[in-house]
Amino acid sequence: MTALAALSAYLPQGPGWLPTWQLIVAVTATLNTIGNMTSVAASRKLYNSAPAFVNPLQSRTFAIWTLTSAVVRFYAAYNIHNKMIYDIALFTYLFAFFHFGSELLIFRTARPAVPNMSPVVVASTSLVWMLSQYDFYVVRS
Numbered sequence: 001m002t003a004l005a006a007l008s009a010y011l012p013q014g015p016g017w018l019p020t021w022q023l024i025v026a027v028t029a030t031l032n033t034i035g036n037m038t039s040v041a042a043s044r045k046l047y048n049s050a051p052a053f054v055n056p057l058q059s060r061t062f063a064i065w066t067l068t069s070a071v072v073r074f075y076a077a078y079n080i081h082n083k084m085i086y087d088i089a090l091f092t093y094l095f096a097f098f099h100f101g102s103e104l105l106i107f108r109t110a111r112p113a114v115p116n117m118s119p120v121v122v123a124s125t126s127l128v129w130m131l132s133q134y135d136f137y138v139v140r141s
Contacts, residue, residue, distance in 0.1 A: 050108075
């Protein structure tokens, strides 16, 4: 058995690429959590217009918020047809989009740069993808 075959047994088995995307985003968020729990450097890159506002407590709080989103998205990856889980995962992207969008446009604690634009791109792409494919994935009772 090849390494790829062994790994594929653990990947989401749902149709299409959205379940795999959910898993990729969940794993990335988990890694981001580790970075934010151990250092303020990652958070300071996100809030690059106000790095003085980023302290260890804020960074750890952001890490837990990110980990919570990762868990929801992990569940969505493996339960993509469950309406409640799908809806909650969709809301995690809406909240992320609102949070990062408001920090960029309203509160101005961030200015456009790769570290803070990537969550905006992931959130907006995921929102559009999930909304456009809702009827394909969600089993309504």
